[in-house]
Amino acid sequence: MSIKNIFIISSLFLFIACGCNQKATTTTANSSYQQISPDFNTDSAYTYVDKQVSFGYRVPNTPEHVACGDYLVSELKRHGAEVQEQITVVTAYNGTKLNARNIIGSYGMDKKNRVLLFAHWDTRPYSDQDPNPENWKKPLLGANDGASGVGVLLEIARVLQTKEPEIGVDIIFFDAEDYGTPEFEKSNEATDHTWCLGSRYWAENPHVPNYKAKFGILLDMVGAEGATFYKEYFSMKYAKNIVEKVWNVAGQLNNGRYFKGEDGGATVDDHLPVNEIRRIPSVNIVHHDGNNGMSFFHSWHTQKDDMSNISKETLKVVGQTVLEVVYKEK
Numbered sequence: 458m459s460i461k462n463i464f465i466i467s468s469l470f471l472f473i474a475c476g477c478n479q480k481a482t483t484t485t486a487n488s489s490y491q492q493i494s495p496d497f498n499t500d501s502a503y504t505y506v507d508k509q510v511s512f513g514y515r516v517p518n519t520p521e522h523v524a525c526g527d528y529l530v531s532e533l534k535r536h537g538a539e540v541q542e543q544i545t546v547v548t549a550y551n552g553t554k555l556n557a558r559n560i561i562g563s564y565g566m567d568k569k570n571r572v573l574l575f576a577h578w579d580t581r582p583y584s585d586q587d588p589n590p591e592n593w594k595k596p597l598l599g600a601n602d603g604a605s606g607v608g609v610l611l612e613i614a615r616v617l618q619t620k621e622p623e624i625g626v627d628i629i630f631f632d633a634e635d636y637g638t639p640e641f642e643k644s645n646e647a648t649d650h651t652w653c654l655g656s657r658y659w660a661e662n663p664h665v666p667n668y669k670a671k672f673g674i675l676l677d678m679v680g681a682e683g684a685t686f687y688k689e690y691f692s693m694k695y696a697k698n699i700v701e702k703v704w705n706v707a708g709q710l711n712n713g714r715y716f717k718g719e720d721g722g723a724t725v726d727d728h729l730p731v732n733e734i735r736r737i738p739s740v741n742i743v744h745h746d747g748n749n750g751m752s753f754f755h756s757w758h759t760q761k762d763d764m765s766n767i768s769k770e771t772l773k774v775v776g777q778t779v780l781e782v783v784y785k786e787k
Contacts, residue, residue: 490709490710492710492777492781493781493784493785494616494777494780494781494783494784495616495619495620495780496777497612497616497773497776497780498612498615498616499769499770499772499773499776500769501612501615502608502609502611502612502772502773503608503767503772505532505604505607505611505612506600506604506605506607506608506680506764506767506772507764507767509525509528509603509607509608510598510600510604510763510764512524512528514598514599515578515579515599516581516582516596516636517555517557517632517633517636518556525578526558526560526578526632529560529578529607529611529630530542530560532611533560533562533611533614533628534562536562536611536615536617536618537564537618538562538564538617539563539564539566540560540561540562540563541563542558542559542560542561543557543558543561543655543659543662543664544556544557545557545658547654547655547658548654549633549636549651549654550636550637550638550642550648550651551642553636555633555636557632557654557655558632558655559629559630559631559632559655559656559658559659560629560630561627561628561629561630561664562614563625563626564614564617564618564621564622564626564627564628565621565622565624565625565626568623568624568625569625570623570624570671570786570787571625571626571627571669571670572625572626572627572670572671572672572673572783572786573626573627573629573670573673573737573739574610574613574626574627574628574629574673574674574676575610575629575630575631575656575674575675575676575727575731576606576607576609576610576630576631576675576676576727577606577607577630577631577634577635577653577655577656577677577727578603578604578607578630578631578632579599579632579633579635579636579655580596580597580598580599580602580603580604580635581596581597581599581635581758582635582636583595583596583597583639583641583758584596584597584758584759584760585639585640585641585758586640586757587760587761588759589760592759592760593639593640593641594639594641595760597758597759597760598762598763598764599635600680600762600764600765600766600767601678601680601681601744601754601756601757601762601766602635602677602678602757602758602762603634603635605676605678605679605680605681605767605772606675606676606677606678606679607630608680608772609676609679609680609772609775609776609779610628610630610676612772612776613776613779613780613783614628616780620784622783622784622786623786623787624671624783624786629659631653631655631659631727632655633653633654633655634652634654634656634726634727635652636651636652636654637651637652637653637725638651649725652725652726653725653726653727653729653730655727656727656730656731657730657734659730659735660730660731660733660734661734668735669737671786672699672702672737672738673696673728673731673737673738673739673740674703674739674740674742674779675726675727675728675731675740675741675742675743676742676775676779677724677726677741677742677743678743678754678757679742679743679744679771679772680766680767680768680771680772680775681744681754681755681756681766681767681768681771682766682770682771683768684715684744684754684768685715685717686715686716686717686721686742686743686744686745686775687719687720687721687722688700688717688718688719688720689721689723689724689740689743689745690720690721690722690723691723691726691728691732691741692728692739692741693720695728695732695733695738696732696738696739696740698738699739699740702782703716703740703742703778703782704716704718706778706781706785707774709781710774710778710781712774712777712778715771715774715775716778724741724743726741726743728740728741742775742779
């Protein structure tokens with residue numbers, strides 16, 4: 458995924474790393490709760506993740522990136538979405554011009570009340586967190602960091618075609634999220650702005666003029682076995698009520714083992730431009746390591762981010778939770 462840089466606001470401000478012993482409401486299971494959303498097909502979602510990975514590295518300016526983008530467009534259309542593409546050129550941290558492609562699939566275009574679901578579909582050109590320095594300048598497959606969120610959303614798109622919710626839904630696959638400044642080239646200069654280039658472009662140039670949504674949900678690294686999703690700092694800052702909505706639904710569906718009640722770290726991710734520029738309150742469902750508030754899942758930005766990390770159970774937990782949130786909305 459992107460920078461996924463968890464940082465600590467220290468001393469005079471707030472400590473926001475995972476595991477900071479803050480009191481929080483836990484997500485408790487409700488055994489009598491009746492699910493209203495259609496069932497999420499985890500085998501289908503897993504296949505969508507695997508298909509993306511089969512293209513290889515989805516790094517902008519590569520044939521694999523183009524081929525995967527074409528596939529995502531065709532799948533959204535196959536599932537009945539009205540599809541738009543934003544084709545643009547963005548500038549990476551090192552001056553490289555990236556051919557970026559945001560892919561938008563919309564359902565219920567006649568409905569004013571809308572929900573935005575999004576993930577990034579590009580993969581990182583560097584494995585700069587790999588324990589072997591020889592791998593730092595190699596691209597990665599991004600099975601969890603990228604493909605998992607997109608796979609869940611493609612399955613949600615399939616479900617939306619079978620049963621229309623009461624609200625309109627827009628699914629966006631953002632590009633050029635993961636081309637931020639690598640660890641081996643960092644200086645003292647701030648690098649946050651080098652990430653999330655596709656979502657920043659969309660936030661400034663939405664696919665519909667003056668686009669609005671009631672709220673947004675970002676999925677990033679949502680496929681690893683035993684994943685833990687804490688209440689991310691910027692999500693709580695800009696969309697606390699939406700965080701509580703999503704986490705409460707997770708508890709009602711007996712998914713509290715994954716959706717933790719504690720506050721987590723702060724991540725520079727695609728929800729930031731959506732919150733700060735487009736002003737749509739958006740939350741980030743992102744895997745934080747509860748044992749180490751400064752890290753993500755064990756294979757983040759390494760050569761080992763492959764299909765061996767993907768758990769059908771985790772995909773099911775996240776997908777069913779998001780579906781339930783969508784179908785409960787009016």
